[in-house]
Amino acid sequence: MAEITIKDIAKKCGVGISTVSRAINNHPDINPETRKKIMEVIEETGFIPNNSARNLKRTDAKCIAVLVKGITNPFFSNMIQIIEEETQRNKYALVLRHVEAHEDEVDVALELEKEKRLRGIVFLGGRFVHSEEKLAKLNVPFIFSTIGVDITDRIGRVEFSNIAVDDKLESKKMTEYLLELGHRNVAIIVEKPQQPVGRLRMEGYEEAYAERGLVVSKDMICYVQDDIDSYSMENGYLTAKKLMESEVGAKVTAIYATSDSLAIGACRAVLEAGKKIPEDISVAGYDGIELGEYYNPKLTTIKQPVEEMAKKTIRLLLDVIAERQEHQQIIFPAELIVRESTGQPRT
């Protein structure tokens, strides 16, 4: 199976190799006629340049990579779409890679950086638990985007950028809303505190209680299973089901699930227990995914401004690449969206 190469094209056209290369890459100094003829031959031959060889030689490829951890998270679909548009508008090529749960995203980035001659990297999702040492090995600018991050930890850092919402603050906002509706037993469905995102959202919840002089009952803290996807509907269902079946289940008047997917799973468990939403139990989520608008009842949630965040991510990255800007830590405000799934507790 003889691969057809640029040489074959050159021979067929009776020109030199470099002329063919020029034709392919839209180089300026080439006779339009020669170019046209070469392109015709390429067309009919079905020749396709080998990208590996190109990457090996190329120095100026305007290319950035987006590494996504958690393909199942619908939250990212939207962001990726916008990132693609924005990248294209800026005439950059984009390579999109999904990172498996067991893979280390920085390792993948390191590999990709060499393979594709990247100019910049965006990390979407992931856990943000990388050593400075390892991150230092990346020698192109990179940005962590939409990852829960304790901002106070990172102030003043300039090695990379960070775009996120203040998980703790927003989580507190949601809890305050529920408390002000009159709920006192708000169960929270959350990741184990080892995970930064889960921990931050939990802290916001606790702070809201504390500031009102209320105390969080240990019973109200429901950790998701860590043997399956932490933010899946299934996990929300299983966790809420356990809660509903427990003794404290009867006391609960509201459930705050720390992601919309979890919330939807939780709703199923609540309904199965014969309770109404929000009359018997209020359910709130976090993220603001599209599904929340369509679910029945419509989900009360914290909506992250994904469009703006995605746009800002790319713009900032390209600016840093072009040395038009320094790295930054940017916090976007999220919005509490009250819909149908929450209400006052029964009196």
Added chain:
Amino acid sequence: MAEITIKDIAKKCGVGISTVSRAINNHPDINPETRKKIMEVIEETGFIPNNSARNLKRTDAKCIAVLVKGITNPFFSNMIQIIEEETQRNKYALVLRHVEAHEDEVDVALELEKEKRLRGIVFLGGRFVHSEEKLAKLNVPFIFSTIGVDITDRIGRVEFSNIAVDDKLESKKMTEYLLELGHRNVAIIVEKPQQPVGRLRMEGYEEAYAERGLVVSKDMICYVQDDIDSYSMENGYLTAKKLMESEVGAKVTAIYATSDSLAIGACRAVLEAGKKIPEDISVAGYDGIELGEYYNPKLTTIKQPVEEMAKKTIRLLLDVIAERQEHQQIIFPAELIVRESTGQPRT
């Protein structure tokens, strides 16, 4: 910004280049001590082999590609996961690529085949409207998986494999179920008939009507908008909303949406119109995504056996690559799952 290469490692270790190469690739004939020492240096140096250079040379890379069209389709998340596991179990490397809506998946495949020295390709999603001519350019085995395909067209073909459910048959099954419940005005939400998948599901619907001597009213056929994602919740919502607001809206007692996402969007429109599901209007979907189990009400649907299909896809592909089997056209049976969103019409 000097890239560190295999040469540097060789120099640092005082050995030849090929020795380093042998160490990296776990070659048998190399002194374990030399190997160990080299690996240590690699470790501390942070050297990472350049994949482009490797791909250029390698001939035996056991690697297959999966091209996915329609990243937003949650239907694929599940399949991809299983494909990853199954591929890994067989010691193959996997490259996963998302194909943009405007890209031609076969073109992408052609490019990737050269770049990565692929041994086989899986197409997930996409529209199956490729010329034989173009497909012939691919010179490794490939499989179209879970794409609506008119099987009668393809019997006897041996150039590639095909794994799918019989869209027409399954769609007919769903329609029959609704008709037998007593519904006579079943609205269908479907893609324009130019799209194979939409056309087939539509044909099944029509056939079910015809076989019972019933006639499909033109009013009952609701085409989705083609300026936004055909299978999105939003499109289901907008299309159903138009239906509910039209004159015929009052006659409809059931809506059959040709995907679960569309169905969920449709539910929202029905609820907004002040109707109950399924008491006033039944709503059915197609695909069997996880969300359907969690939605409220739980969605009646046609469930495709994604796990089995994904497994079979990889096994067949690897068998064909190893010349253990010929290409095949395999049709999997889907299952009608009756849940809460459908019931008898009001009398």
Added chain:
DNA sequence: TTGTACGCGTTATCAT
């Protein structure tokens, strides 16, 4: 067991 030298397909440099 180890090292040398060549080639993979392309682009960049330098002549012409």
Added chain:
DNA sequence: ATGATAACGCGTACAA
């Protein structure tokens, strides 16, 4: 404007 040729980083005969 065009062509020859040297890289790019790695794998692998082949020789040692």
